[in-house]
Structure formats: structure tokens, C-alpha cells
Amino acid sequence: MSLRIALLGLLTAYGSASGYDLTKGFERSVAHVWQAGHSQIYPELAKMTADGLVTVAAEGARGRKIYSITPEGRAELRAWLIGHDPSGPARSEVALQAFLLPLLETREALDVLERLKTHMEHKLAELEALRAAKQAASAQEGTSGVRFGDLALDLGLRQVRTSLQWADDAIAQLGRQATTEEGADPS
Amino acid sequence: MSLRIALLGLLTAYGSASGYDLTKGFERSVAHVWQAGHSQIYPELAKMTADGLVTVAAEGARGRKIYSITPEGRAELRAWLIGHDPSGPARSEVALQAFLLPLLETREALDVLERLKTHMEHKLAELEALRAAKQAASAQEGTSGVRFGDLALDLGLRQVRTSLQWADDAIAQLGRQATTEEGADPS
DNA sequence: GATTGACATGTCATTGCTTACATGTCACCT
DNA sequence: AGGTGACATGTAAGCAATGACATGTCAATC
Numbered sequence: 289m290s291l292r293i294a295l296l297g298l299l300t301a302y303g304s305a306s307g308y309d310l311t312k313g314f315e316r317s318v319a320h321v322w323q324a325g326h327s328q329i330y331p332e333l334a335k336m337t338a339d340g341l342v343t344v345a346a347e348g349a350r351g352r353k354i355y356s357i358t359p360e361g362r363a364e365l366r367a368w369l370i371g372h373d374p375s376g377p378a379r380s381e382v383a384l385q386a387f388l389l390p391l392l393e394t395r396e397a398l399d400v401l402e403r404l405k406t407h408m409e410h411k412l413a414e415l416e417a418l419r420a421a422k423q424a425a426s427a428q429e430g431t432s433g434v435r436f437g438d439l440a441l442d443l444g445l446r447q448v449r450t451s452l453q454w455a456d457d458a459i460a461q462l463g464r465q466a467t468t469e470e471g472a473d474p475s
Numbered sequence: 476m477s478l479r480i481a482l483l484g485l486l487t488a489y490g491s492a493s494g495y496d497l498t499k500g501f502e503r504s505v506a507h508v509w510q511a512g513h514s515q516i517y518p519e520l521a522k523m524t525a526d527g528l529v530t531v532a533a534e535g536a537r538g539r540k541i542y543s544i545t546p547e548g549r550a551e552l553r554a555w556l557i558g559h560d561p562s563g564p565a566r567s568e569v570a571l572q573a574f575l576l577p578l579l580e581t582r583e584a585l586d587v588l589e590r591l592k593t594h595m596e597h598k599l600a601e602l603e604a605l606r607a608a609k610q611a612a613s614a615q616e617g618t619s620g621v622r623f624g625d626l627a628l629d630l631g632l633r634q635v636r637t638s639l640q641w642a643d644d645a646i647a648q649l650g651r652q653a654t655t656e657e658g659a660d661p662s
Numbered sequence: 663g664a665t666t667g668a669c670a671t672g673t674c675a676t677t678g679c680t681t682a683c684a685t686g687t688c689a690c691c692t
Numbered sequence: 693a694g695g696t697g698a699c700a701t702g703t704a705a706g707c708a709a710t711g712a713c714a715t716g717t718c719a720a721t722c
Contacts, residue, residue: 289708290566290568290571291708291709293571293575294571297571297574297575297578300578301578306669306670306671307670307671307672308669308670308671311670318571318574319565320565320570321565321567321570321571321573321574322565322566322567322570322571323564323565323566323709324709325709325710325711326670326671326672327672327673327674327709327710327711327712328708328709328710330670330671330672330673331672331673334672348670349669349670349717349718350669350670350671350716350717350718351670351671351672351716351717352669352670352671353670353671365575365578366578366579369572369575369576369578369579369583369587370579370583370586370587372568372572373590373594374568374569374572374591374594375568376566376567376568376569377510377679377680378506378507378508378509378510379477379509379510379563380508380509380563381477381559381561381562381563382561382563382630383507383508383509383627383630383631384477384480384481384484384505384508384509384627385556385559385561386508386626386627386630387484387505387508387623387624387626387627388480388484388552388556388623389556389621389626390621390622390623390624390625390626391484391487391552391553391556391623392553392556392557396556396557399557400556400557403560404561407560407561433652434576434577434648434649434652435577436574436575436577436578437574437577438577439573439574439576439577439645440570440571440573440574442641442644442645443569443570443573443638443641444570446637446638446640446641447634447637447638449637450633450634450636450637451630451633451634453633454629454630454633457629458626458629461621462621465620465621478678478679493699493700493701494700494701494702495699495700495701498700510679511679512679512680512681513700513701513702514679514680514681514682514702514703514704515678515679515680517700517701517702517703518702518703521702535700536687536688536699536700537686537687537688537699537700537701538686538687538700538701538702539699539700539701540700540701564709564710
């Protein structure tokens with residue numbers, strides 16, 4: 289269901305777009321919020337056309353099909369935004385690793401945490417680059433107010449920073465434990 | 476793959492357990508980290524038995540099968556913890572709603588944010604209850620140090636708090652925008 | 663003229679996951 | 693004796709998602 293919504297949202301933002309454009313859109317702006325490859329997008333667009341949520345407005349060069357959203361599509365999107373209670377299945381590989389970490393020896397656990405931290409630093413850098421790019425783009429036009437995707441980007445940035453902090457604190461905590469263990473048990 | 480890991484992890488923690496026990500375990504402790512119903516767990520246990528990662532150690536009353544982890548299973552779990560780079564597909568319905576929020580009118584967007592906030596407050600309460608229960612349990616025994624699931628619970632709590640903060644700030648920001656709009660356009 | 667690479671759209675097999683169906687045991691209460 | 697509800701294990705249909713396969717156009721470079 290959510291894939292449909294994401295597509296309808298992008299289509300609203302773009303006015304009209306091809307499957308290819310939307311695939312690129314997923315790689316860029318929405319990537320940190322929802323993911324989908326072209327092999328999922330093309331069939332979904334076909335289904336949505338059959339359901340009357342989008343239409344092929346025009347066909348361009350190289351078999352390019354340009355979709356645009358229909359009133360039914362707009363209604364569907366609106367209804368989801370207003371009425372949908374997010375219950376997204378909590379599935380996080382990072383959290384799972386964190387959960388199981390005490391199964392490892394302290395040294396090994398520290399290594400894993402360091403790797404996780406590096407990973408998060410990369411992600412933070414990506415998101416900050418994205419924000420910088422957005423700000424540069426919006427400075428050119430005189431647009432003001434909250435723009436498409438801004439709130440989600442802010443949320444993403446905050447969450448990555450929180451995760452980083454957690455990793456730091458977890459490393460410190462395990463580090464303390466390791467040294468007291470050494471002191472208590474100098475084998 | 477991650478389901479296998481979660482099962483191996485729980486099995487290590489419990490020593491040995493039936494499919495039913497593991498299903499309950501998913502509802503309780505791991506719920507905020509990974510989810511799975513019994514219809515996914517039973518077949519997976521069968522496959523893992525075939526692959527030699529677990530064995531049926533005993534059969535109890537009511538057809539109860541008690542599984543325990545094998546050395547191969549332990550190795551698999553260890554290898555994943557140490558070597559797996561978490562790349563978990565970023566798919567969050569909350570973030571998607573946040574992303575698309577500017578498509579709504581300010582008033583409607585504020586309503587959605589309030590609902591999200593309530594939702595997050597419930598989740599926060601759940602996690603805090605879980606933490607309280609854990610602390611009570613560990614106070615009875617004299618266990619010290621970092622326990623199974625503690626780090627993940629801490630991460631979860633921090634992330635929910637961050638999300639709540641974000642919601643509050645987003646509400647404030649949209650609220651300001653709404654009042655300036657009224658002032659500029661008193662139709 | 664040939665190759666490279668971005669553009670552009672699709673299918674298919676497999677795996678993961680959800681929901682519903684289906685069956686049966688055992689303890690306790692009435 | 694019958695009902696309820698926790699215990700216990702499975703199967704099957706169908707949707708969602710991934711990764712690999714497959715095909716073809718067009719512009720620019722070599």
C-alpha cells in the first residue's frame with residue numbers, strides 16, 4: 289500500500305513523470321524514507337493505471353510513458369495521509385544487533401559498535417549533503433515556508449544523531465565494564 | 476536471514492525453547508526490534524533443523540517440541556553479529572507521512588502531527604514499562620553489567636523521545652506559519 | 663562506424679511476510 | 693458433561709520485495 293502512496297506523492301510533487309523519473313526520484317529524495325527499485329515500480333504503475341489512480345498522459349521518445357495523477361489518485365493519497373495510523377512493523381537490523389550484542393565478549397562487542405558508528409556517520413553525512421543541496425536549490429527561487437520532504441529530512445537527521453549518541457554512550461559503558469573486569473580478574 | 480538470527484539469539488538466551496515459547500518471546504522482549512508470527516516461526520524452525528542450526532532436544536506434552544541451538548547455530552549467530560553490515564531497507568510509514576505532509580493544508584497537517592504524537596507517547600509508555608519490568612526482575616537476582624536486550628531498549632527509548640521532540644517542533648513551526656498566513660491574508 | 667553509457671521498460675524466480683484456515687490437547691470452571 | 697481459554701503446531705493463499713535476466717533507443721565519443 290505504502291508504495292502506491294509514495295508514488296502518488298512523488299507524482300503530485302512532479303506534476304507528471306515517467307516510471308524512470310520516479311525510479312530516480314526514489315534514489316534521490318525519498319530514499320531515506322522509502323525504497324523501491326524499478327522492478328517494483330513499473331508493475332505497480334500498471335496496476336494503479338488499471339485502478340484509475342494514475343493515467344498515461346503522453347508517450348515520449350524511447351517508449352517513455354508519462355504518468356499523471358487522477359482525481360481518484362489525489363483522493364486516495366489524501367485519505368491515507370489524514371486517516372492512516374502508522375503501525376509500520378518494527379524491523380531494524382541495527383536494533384537487532386544491539387539486542388544481541390551482550391552475547392559477544394566485550395572486546396568483540398566494542399568492535400561491532402565502532403563499525404555501527406562509522407556506518408551512522410556516513411549516513412549522517414549523506415543526509416546533511418541532501419539538506420545542503422535542498423537549501424541551495426530553494427535559495428535560488430524565493431520559495432518560503434515548509435517544503436516537500438523538509439520535515440522528513442529533519443526527522444531523519446535527528447534520528448541518526450540520536451543513534452550516534454547512543455553508540456558513543458554504549459561504547460563508553462562497555463569500555464568501563466571491560467576495565468573493571470580486568471581489575472577484578474587479572475588472570 | 477534476520478528472522479533466523481533473532482530465533483538463534485532467543486534460543487541462546489533461553490537455553491532451549493519450543494516454537495510456542497519463541498512466538499511468545501517475539502511478542503514480549505524482541506517486539507520492538509523484530510516481529511514475526513507463529514506461521515513464520517514454525518516453518519523457519521523446520522528449515523533450521525534441516526540446516527543443522529538447531530535440534531529437537533525433547534518432545535513434551537501436547538506435541539510440544541523443545542529446540543536447542545547447535546554449535547553450527549552458534550557459529551552462524553556469531554558470524555552474523557560480527558560480520559554483518561546492517562543495511563536494513565529504510566522503510567518508515569511515519570517518515571513517509573512526514574515527507575508528504577506539506578501536501579495537506581496547514582490545519583490538516585497539524586491534526587496529523589497531533590495524532591502521530593499521541594501514537595509516539597503510547598509507544599514511549601510501553602518501552603518505559605518494559606524497562607521498569609526488566610529492572611525489577613534484575614533487582615531480585617544480583618546480576619550486574621549489561622544484560623540481553625538492554626542496549627536495544629535504550630536505543631529504542633532514545634529514538635522515540637527524539638521523534639516526540641521532532642513532532643513538537645514541527646507542530647510549533649507549522650503553527651507559526653499558520654498565524655503569519657492569517658495575518659498576511661485576512662480574507 | 664563502433665562502442666559506451668545514460669535513457670527506458672519490462673519479466674521472472676525466489677524469498678519474506680501476513681492473514682486466514684485448520685486441528686488437536688489439556689486444565690479449569692460450571 | 694460441556695464450555696472456555698490457554699497451550700501447541702501446523703498449512704495455504706496471496707501480496708510485497710529483491711535480484712537477475714532481457715530488450716531496445718538514442719547521443720556522444722573515439
